[in-house]
Amino acid sequence: MAALNRIQKIASHLDPPKPNKFKVALLGAAGGIGQPLSMLLKMSAYVSDLALYDVANTPGVAADVSHMSTGARVKGYLGAEQLPAALAGANLVVIPAGVPRKPGMTRDDLFNINAGIVKGLIEAIAAHCPTAWVAIISNPVNSTVPIAAEVLQRAGVLDPKRLFGVTTLDVVRAEAFVGELLGVDPRDVSVPVVGGHAGITILPLLSQARPPLPASVSPEQRKALMARIQDAGTEVVQAKAGTGSATLSMAYAAARFADSCLRAMSGEGPVTEYAYVRSEAVAGLPYFSSPLRLGKGGVEEVLPLGAMDELEAANFEAMKAELMGSINKGVEFVAKGPAPK
Numbered sequence: 001m002a003a004l005n006r007i008q009k010i011a012s013h014l015d016p017p018k019p020n021k022f023k024v025a026l027l028g029a030a031g032g033i034g035q036p037l038s039m040l041l042k043m044s045a046y047v048s049d050l051a052l053y054d055v056a057n058t059p060g061v062a063a064d065v066s067h068m069s070t071g072a073r074v075k076g077y078l079g080a081e082q083l084p085a086a087l088a089g090a091n092l093v094v095i096p097a098g099v100p101r102k103p104g105m106t107r108d109d110l111f112n113i114n115a116g117i118v119k120g121l122i123e124a125i126a127a128h129c130p131t132a133w134v135a136i137i138s139n140p141v142n143s144t145v146p147i148a149a150e151v152l153q154r155a156g157v158l159d160p161k162r163l164f165g166v167t168t169l170d171v172v173r174a175e176a177f178v179g180e181l182l183g184v185d186p187r188d189v190s191v192p193v194v195g196g197h198a199g200i201t202i203l204p205l206l207s208q209a210r211p212p213l214p215a216s217v218s219p220e221q222r223k224a225l226m227a228r229i230q231d232a233g234t235e236v237v238q239a240k241a242g243t244g245s246a247t248l249s250m251a252y253a254a255a256r257f258a259d260s261c262l263r264a265m266s267g268e269g270p271v272t273e274y275a276y277v278r279s280e281a282v283a284g285l286p287y288f289s290s291p292l293r294l295g296k297g298g299v300e301e302v303l304p305l306g307a308m309d310e311l312e313a314a315n316f317e318a319m320k321a322e323l324m325g326s327i328n329k330g331v332e333f334v335a336k337g338p339a340p341k
């Protein structure tokens with residue numbers, strides 16, 4: 001025990017604690033992603049207050065997480081009447097609320113339920129923490145982010161610099177699979193993943209991987225690797241056999257994304273991250289996941305996608321129609337709804 005304390009003291013000296021100064025609200029906190037993400041956020045040195053909101057089971061999750069001996073104050077909020085208090089003063093709102101896939105379903109099959117859930121939560125954000133950064137995990141991300149933007153726009157509080165669709169899991173997977181292939185630590189791998197978050201709209205740019213894929217990796221292997229990254233969500237859905245989709249890797253990815261946001265908010269920039277945002281990165285596609293430079297106010301610059309090889313360029317063209325269809329579906333969902341109050 002004494003040895004452990006000594007090691008912790010040395011570690012905190014090497015990496016001095018950051019000021020815990022941000023309130024993070026997690027909506028869907030009692031779910032498969034929400035619970036491990038609550039734990040990881042409670043471990044963040046940037047979080048002073050962690051608001052755990054769900055329509056079920058938050059008292060138990062909040063009581064459990066609050067016993068961790070880390071800095072963040074934890075409070076659970078249950079049901080719609082407690083949502084305003086959960087959101088008040090939030091700097092960052094992370095949203096994994098909604099239903100997950102079962103085998104045989106596409107992410108778009110979740111639209112009918114999750115579109116309404118996201119719309120309702122974003123209306124509350126517009127009313128109670130309109131300047132918060134918002135990170136949407138709920139699927140289909142290709143549509144839920146446009147839904148959120150339309151709701152915020154109607155409420156007169158949209159700032160596209162602060163609205164993100166979380167695609168970090170695609171980047172995390174690409175790093176893991178390339179690391180596995182090259183026999184190197186995934187933490188030493190970087191792979192840009194751009195586009196959207198469903199099937200062929202997920203575009204890993206393996207030609208820009210670092211370390212680069214050696215010439216011994218055949219075009220067939222490259223193609224298979226690209227397909228595995230694109231289908232990795234389905235790989236997990238099938239392995240879980242009806243009990244849900246990725247939760248633990250997603251919580252890891254979301255914690256990493258939240259950390260980047262909070263680092264940028266702290267002024268520790270420039271921070272580079274990938275996310276699905278409203279941008280002019282690709283002509284004709286109002287939303288696209290790109291490399292971003294984040295600063296105190298959100299997205300400071302949408303960085304160029306860089307060069308693509310032949311396979312990537314073909315995939316880039318092939319995804320455009322599907323991505324645009326998903327964007328339009330989200331925009332129309334809000335347009336068909338009741339006019340803003």
Ligand SMILES: NC(=O)c1ccc[n+]([C@@H]2O[C@H](COP(=O)([O-])OP(=O)(O)OC[C@H]3O[C@@H](n4cnc5c(N)ncnc54)[C@H](O)[C@@H]3O)[C@@H](O)[C@H]2O)c1
Pocket residue numbers: 027028029030031032033034053054055056096097098099100101110114117120121136137138139140141166167168169170197244245246247250
């Ligand atoms: N972006 C990504 O990379 C990614 C990765 C994995 C999962 N997902 C998506 O994340 C979502 C959640 O997945 P999960 O495995 O945690 O599901 P889950 O069913 O385990 O948890 C969802 C939680 O949302 C809550 N919820 C439902 N309606 C709500 C509302 N109106 N307000 C607040 N909370 C509400 C539920 O009570 C539940 O606790 C799914 O849509 C899934 O497809 C996205």
Ligand SMILES: O=C(O)C[C@H](O)C(=O)O
Pocket residue numbers: 100101107139169197232233234236237245246
């Ligand atoms: O695949 C899913 O349905 C969940 C998530 O989008 C994922 O990529 O794991």
